[in-house]
Amino acid sequence: MKVTVVGAGAVGASCAEYIAMKNFASEVVLVDIKEGFAEGKAMDLMQTASLNGFDTRVSGTTGDYSKTAGSAVAVITSGIPRKPGMTREELIGINAGIVKEVTANLVKHSPEVIIIVVSNPMDTMAYLVHKTSGLPKNKIIGMGGALDSARFKYRLAEALDCPISDVDGMVIAAHSDTGMLPLMSKATRNGVPVSEFLDAEKQAYVEEETKVGGATLTKLLGTSAWYAPGAAVSVLVHSILCDQKKMIPCSLMLDGEYGESDICLGVPAIIGKNGVEKIVDISLTDEEKEKFATAAKAVREVNGDLKF
Numbered sequence: 001m002k003v004t005v006v007g008a009g010a011v012g013a014s015c016a017e018y019i020a021m022k023n024f025a026s027e028v029v030l031v032d033i034k035e036g037f038a039e040g041k042a043m044d045l046m047q048t049a050s051l052n053g054f055d056t057r058v059s060g061t062t063g064d065y066s067k068t069a070g071s072a073v074a075v076i077t078s079g080i081p082r083k084p085g086m087t088r089e090e091l092i093g094i095n096a097g098i099v100k101e102v103t104a105n106l107v108k109h110s111p112e113v114i115i116i117v118v119s120n121p122m123d124t125m126a127y128l129v130h131k132t133s134g135l136p137k138n139k140i141i142g143m144g145g146a147l148d149s150a151r152f153k154y155r156l157a158e159a160l161d162c163p164i165s166d167v168d169g170m171v172i173a174a175h176s177d178t179g180m181l182p183l184m185s186k187a188t189r190n191g192v193p194v195s196e197f198l199d200a201e202k203q204a205y206v207e208e209e210t211k212v213g214g215a216t217l218t219k220l221l222g223t224s225a226w227y228a229p230g231a232a233v234s235v236l237v238h239s240i241l242c243d244q245k246k247m248i249p250c251s252l253m254l255d256g257e258y259g260e261s262d263i264c265l266g267v268p269a270i271i272g273k274n275g276v277e278k279i280v281d282i283s284l285t286d287e288e289k290e291k292f293a294t295a296a297k298a299v300r301e302v303n304g305d306l307k308f
C-alpha cells in the first residue's frame with residue numbers, strides 16, 4: 001500500500017526512512033515545496049535499499065500531488081519546527097496555512113486517505129484538518145502521544161536503571177510542554193507499578209523531564225528532534241496498514257470521551273485498517289482528570305486562533 005509523507009525535512013525524511021526500513025508498505029511518496037529536495041531525499045533513501053534490505057519504493061516530488069494519488073495513509077510534517085526557547089504554540093501562524101493547503105491537495109487526490117498530522121502545534125493542526133478536510137473523524141490522527149510515551153519510557157528506564165523493554169507507560173492529553181499528562185499511576189516495570197521502586201521525588205522528576213522532552217532536544221539540537229518522531233509515525237502507519245489494532249495514544253476528535261467535545265486531545269485508541277477503530281476510555285484519578293481538563297482549556301485557547 002502507498003504512503004505519502006508531506007514535508008521531506010528532518011521529520012518527514014525520518015518517517016520515510018523508518019517506514020521503508022520496516023518493509024510493510026509498497027511505496028512511499030515524499031512531497032516538499034523546496035525544488036528537488038524530496039526527489040533528492042528519496043533517491044538517497046532508495047540507495048540504502050540494497051544495504052538495508054527493503055523493497056519499499058521511495059520516490060519524491062516537488063509539489064505534484066498527482067503522484068500521491070491512491071495513498072492509503074498520508075503523513076503531514078510540512079511546516080516550520082521550533083527553535084530553542086519557542087513553544088509549539090508559537091508555530092500556529094505559519095503552519096496552519098500550510099497544513100490547510102496540504103490537506104486539500106491530499107484529499108483531492110486520495111479521497112479515502114487516512115491522515116496523520118505531525119506539524120505543530122499538533123493538537124490544533126489535527127483539529128484544523130477535522131474542520132477543513134471533510135474526512136470522517138476516524139481518518140484523522142494526530143501524532144504526539146506515541147512519541148511522548150516513548151520519551152516517558154526512556155525517562156522511566158533511566159530512573160529505574162533498567163532496560164527500556166522492562167517498562168511500560170503512556171502519555172495522554174496535550175502535545176505541549178505544560179499539557180502533557182504522563183500516567184505515572186499506570187506505569188509499570190514488568191507489571192509492577194513503578195511507585196514500588198520510585199519515590200515521589202523521582203516520579204516528579206520523570207514526569208517533568210517527559211513533559212519538556214521536546215524542548216530539551218530542541219535546546220541541544222537547535223531545532224526539534226526527528227528520529228523518535230519518525231519512528232513513532234512509522235509505528236502508527238504500520239498498525240494501520242497491517243491492521244495490527246495496537247493501542248496507541250493519539251490526538252483524536254473527542255465527542256464526550258474524557259469529558260471533552262469538539263477538541264483534539266491525546267487519548268488511547270485502537271489503531272487499525274480504518275484508522276481509529278475505537279477510543280479507549282480508561283479510568284483516571286481525580287488529579288489526572290483535573291490535569292486533562294486544564295490541558296483541554298489551553299488547547300481550546302490555541303484553537304481559538306484558527307481561521308477557517
Ligand SMILES: NC(=O)c1ccc[n+]([C@@H]2O[C@H](COP(=O)([O-])OP(=O)(O)OC[C@H]3O[C@@H](n4cnc5c(N)ncnc54)[C@H](O)[C@@H]3O)[C@@H](O)[C@H]2O)c1
Pocket residue numbers: 006007008009010011012031032033034037077078079080081082091095098101102117118119120122143144147175223224225226229
Ligand atoms: N507531533 C510531533 O510529535 C512532532 C515532533 C517533531 C516535530 N514536529 C513538527 O513537525 C514539523 C516538521 O519539523 P521538521 O523538523 O521536519 O522541519 P523541517 O524544516 O526540517 O522540514 C519541514 C519541511 O516542510 C517543507 N514544507 C514547508 N511548506 C510546505 C508545503 N506547503 N508543502 C510541502 N512541504 C512544505 C519544508 O520545505 C521543509 O522541508 C514542525 O512543525 C515540527 O514542530 C512534530
